[in-house]
Amino acid sequence: MATAVEEISANRHYNGYNRRYKHRSTVLGCDMTFTVYFPPAAETGKVPVLYYLSGLTCNDENFIQKSGAQRAAATRGIALVAPDTSPRGLGVEGEADSWDFGVGAGFYLNSTQEKWRAWRMYDYVVEELPSLLRSTAPFATSLDVDQASVFGHSMGGHGALVVGLRNPQTYRSISAFAPVCHPINCPWGVKAFTGYLGEDRELWKQYDACELLRSFSGPVRPPILVDTGSADKFLQVQLQPQALEAAIQETGYSPATMRTQEGYDHSYFFISTFVDDHINFHADVLLPGK
Secondary structure (H helix, E strand, O other): OOOOEEEEEEEEOOOOOEEEEEEEEEOOOOOEEEEEOOOHHHOOOEEEEEEEEOOOOOHHHHHHHHOOOOHHHHHOOEEEEEEEOOOOOOOOOOOOOEEEEEEOOOHHHHHHHHOOOOOOOHHHHHHHHHHHHHHHOHHHHHHHEEEEEEEEOOOOHHHHHHHHHHHHOOOEEEEEEEOOOHHOOHHHHHHHHHHHHHHOHHHHHHHEEEHHHHHOOOOOOEEEEEEEEEEOOHHHHHHOOHHHHHHHHOOOOOEEEEEOOOOOOOOHHHHHHHHHHHHHHHHHOOOOOO
């Protein structure tokens, strides 16, 4: 059970509020921060929740400060919830030796390796954080956690695809900016999965969107939207959107939309350009007819 939540900052924005919080995570064994954008509609009733999962080296503030997503979220009446990307402050040997593993690089999985036992961002995002929002003031009276969707960028795009596809009853829609589509077959993913999950590649498949699509079953299929920039320097080696598109075509997963945005790179300039599309994509599912 999560402990009390402390508000550490608040900023008025598009007639709503960005509010940053700290709490003690029992899943991760450390203090964690997360930020919620409450749209104006949250002042008079419960609003749906859209989780945003950030990429490598990021924390909960990057998206909130750089994306400009609050304008569309305010207009459509959707709360944005941005968690951090890994445990912090545990002092694990080697946790900060590289930017693509350890601190800031949780990959939204549950580590099976003893050294990295605290790296359980999948359980934090899917279970602990929603439970906290559902049961704790001020969230319980303003957020409809049972009406939720998920999106993210890069490592967080991978995370959004994974948690969405593994929990289709929980997340009504899924989208991603420049996701790591096939991590069991790219350098970032191989490094992270080897370190967190060990050498058994069969265990890796549960955290790979392409493999999850190939094993997907059940009547509920959350719609998917993926945007990638043609000028992204990580496109071919790390992101591999062609692998995701092939898995979608192979399995007939629908509805799923893959878009290539000409000339755009991996940055928040790219995200901020198309973030309204993603907010509206999710709002159309979460708030049909509004």
